[in-house]
Amino acid sequence: SSLRLPAPHRVRTGRKALEAVATRSCLCPGPKMVGGGGVKKMTGEAWPLWKLILMALPQLGVQVLWCFLGPSSAPYMLHLGMGPALATLNNVAGPITGFFTGPIVGATSDGLTSRYGRRRPVIFAGLVSTWIAGMLFCCAEHLFPKGKALMFAAPMYWVMDVTINVLQTPHRALVSDLASEEQQVPMQVVFVFMMAVGNFIGFSIMQIYEIPVEHMFELMLGICLLNTFCIAVQFAVATETPLLKDPDAPKRSFCSPVFGVVEAVRSSPCLLYHLAVVQCLVWIGNTAWGIYGGQWFANSVYAGDQNAPEGSPEKLAYGAGIDAFSKGGQMKAGLQLMSALLIIWLLLKTTIRPRVVYAPCIFIGAFVSACAAFLVGNNGNFAELCMALSVMPEAGSFAIPFGLVATLNKRAEEEGKKVSTALQMALLNCCVTIGQQVCTTTLAGVESRLPLSKALPCIFMLAAAAQGLGGAGALCLDDKPSGEEDSSGSDMDHESSDETNQELSDDA
Numbered sequence: 001s002s003l004r005l006p007a008p009h010r011v012r013t014g015r016k017a018l019e020a021v022a023t024r025s026c027l028c029p030g031p032k033m034v035g036g037g038g039v040k041k042m043t044g045e046a047w048p049l050w051k052l053i054l055m056a057l058p059q060l061g062v063q064v065l066w067c068f069l070g071p072s073s074a075p076y077m078l079h080l081g082m083g084p085a086l087a088t089l090n091n092v093a094g095p096i097t098g099f100f101t102g103p104i105v106g107a108t109s110d111g112l113t114s115r116y117g118r119r120r121p122v123i124f125a126g127l128v129s130t131w132i133a134g135m136l137f138c139c140a141e142h143l144f145p146k147g148k149a150l151m152f153a154a155p156m157y158w159v160m161d162v163t164i165n166v167l168q169t170p171h172r173a174l175v176s177d178l179a180s181e182e183q184q185v186p187m188q189v190v191f192v193f194m195m196a197v198g199n200f201i202g203f204s205i206m207q208i209y210e211i212p213v214e215h216m217f218e219l220m221l222g223i224c225l226l227n228t229f230c231i232a233v234q235f236a237v238a239t240e241t242p243l244l245k246d247p248d249a250p251k252r253s254f255c256s257p258v259f260g261v262v263e264a265v266r267s268s269p270c271l272l273y274h275l276a277v278v279q280c281l282v283w284i285g286n287t288a289w290g291i292y293g294g295q296w297f298a299n300s301v302y303a304g305d306q307n308a309p310e311g312s313p314e315k316l317a318y319g320a321g322i323d324a325f326s327k328g329g330q331m332k333a334g335l336q337l338m339s340a341l342l343i344i345w346l347l348l349k350t351t352i353r354p355r356v357v358y359a360p361c362i363f364i365g366a367f368v369s370a371c372a373a374f375l376v377g378n379n380g381n382f383a384e385l386c387m388a389l390s391v392m393p394e395a396g397s398f399a400i401p402f403g404l405v406a407t408l409n410k411r412a413e414e415e416g417k418k419v420s421t422a423l424q425m426a427l428l429n430c431c432v433t434i435g436q437q438v439c440t441t442t443l444a445g446v447e448s449r450l451p452l453s454k455a456l457p458c459i460f461m462l463a464a465a466a467q468g469l470g471g472a473g474a475l476c477l478d479d480k481p482s483g484e485e486d487s488s489g490s491d492m493d494h495e496s497s498d499e500t501n502q503e504l505s506d507d508a
Contacts, residue, residue, distance in 0.1 A: 047178050052187055054237045055175050058123070059194040060201070061227035062168040065130075067202025068212075068223060069164075070094075071294035071325070073157060075306060076213040080141060080150040084452045089444040091291060093158040095433035101165035102429060109170045117240025119174035126167030127231055131224055133160035138216040167227070174238060189344060192398075196337035203329030206294075210319035211306060274477060275401040276431040278362075281470030282393045283435030285365050285463035289390040291436075292443060296456040297325035301376060301383045303453065324380045328387030335388050339395040347399070355477040358400045362471035365393035369464035373457045393467055401428055404479060439463070 077087035105122065112118045136143075137160050140153035172191065179187050205222070209215045298304045304318025339361075346357050368386040376383045442462055446455040 063198025095436035119170035129163035200333035284466035287439035288463040328384035331388035361396035366467035373460035
């Protein structure tokens with residue numbers, strides 16, 4: 001399932017791939033006039049880089065929110081009295097809501113004609129709704145008796161996942177709208193940095209309390225305040241030019257965003273489907289570490305129990321496991337930053353193909369997942385090392401697949417074909433949620449038959465197998481650079497290919 005285009009119309013790699021994902025990651029990049037969906041964007045001046053960095057600050061706050069909420073959601077449900085299998089199954093809220101919310105919110109934001117701009121009204125609505133849903137979720141045990149608190153917190157967790165997706169979707173688009181083409185690549189590095197710092201903070205706050213889920217209100221309040229501060233800085237700096245409706249454009253219906261998503265699926269190249277399968281497999285493993293890593297540390301590696309009596313060895317062991325998970329997460333965040341910057345450097349400065357970079361990252365993840373399943377046992381230091389190395393598939397999946405899709409669409413656009421780059425990237429991101437659902441539902445099924453401490457290593461067996469297949473699939477990606485098959489041709493062909501690549505580089 002690969003897409004082979006006649007030379008020189010194949011997928012470009014290296015520097016051009018990364019430039020393409022930077023410049024085409026949103027429907028309306030740079031300070032140009034852009035039309036689409038019945039709207040017109042007015043031209044504007046280039047923004048200073050330091051202002052764009054401040055506008056990217058909310059990505060840090062959102063990453064702290066996800067980093068804390070992911071591994072804490074199931075333990076919080078257990079704290080409220082839910083069974084292990086149901087507590088795990090409730091985590092499908094994020095993948096299911098994200099699958100639909102992301103593309104629809106993105107398409108809606110692209111065509112919004114509010115006088116306050118396209119992105120900021122959506123961000124503000126997401127922030128307010130996240131405050132309401134987050135406070136209700138974490139205050140459930142304070143508002144209701146223990147039995148009824150669970151019945152209130154579980155559906156509120158689903159609502160909160162929707163609000164967070166609304167909050168996070170427009171951040172990159174806002175920065176991409178205002179950045180010039182020359183600023184797009186540096187801003188991708190800034191977003192990588194913000195995500196790494198956000199992950200580090202998210203893992204660090206778990207060390208404030210020995211059992212974090214017993215202090216959910218205090219921690220969620222601090223995280224919501226952090227997100228509010230970051231967005232306040234963003235709004236103080238950013239100024240959007242409202243989109244103007246095109247009177248000649250057809251009227252957009254309420255279902256227009258949905259129809260846009262369906263059209264993007266129908267017109268997508270075969271390469272997108274190949275990458276989608278790889279993303280699903282990779283994120284089965286990433287989910288095992290990102291959402292269930294904390295429980296694996298506390299319940300399996302350290303043999304703890306969060307519901308044990310205060311001061312008991314099991315309760316103390318649980319706290320020690322969460323502390324080790326937090327330290328491993330801090331190491332993971334540091335390695336995430338270094339590995340992401342290394343991947344960016346390899347794509348920009350070398351001619352190494354993306355698949356040759358991506359596949360080893362995935363295989364490293366498969367190896368450490370196998371170690372977690374069969375070798376770690378009760379060795380906390382070994383578990384922390386595996387936790388840190390588990391970031392490699394995640395770092396690759398955030399850059400390379402989206403770059404290949406953007407590059408392919410850039411070529412199609414230059415040929416005059418209709419493309420839906422932003423929607424296709426949103427759909428590729430939706431494949432992440434499918435991997436998350438597979439991991440979560442599988443673990444819930446295993447937990448219905450085995451104790452939690454025994455079930456968690458089983459999910460790392462699945463993670464190792466899935467990422468092994470994902471690495472093999474990545475090696476089969478058709479990412480040949482333009483004109484490679486004609487390398488034995490005449491010097492004139494080489495010169496023509498060089499000129500074509502130089503033109504594409506200038507365009508990027």
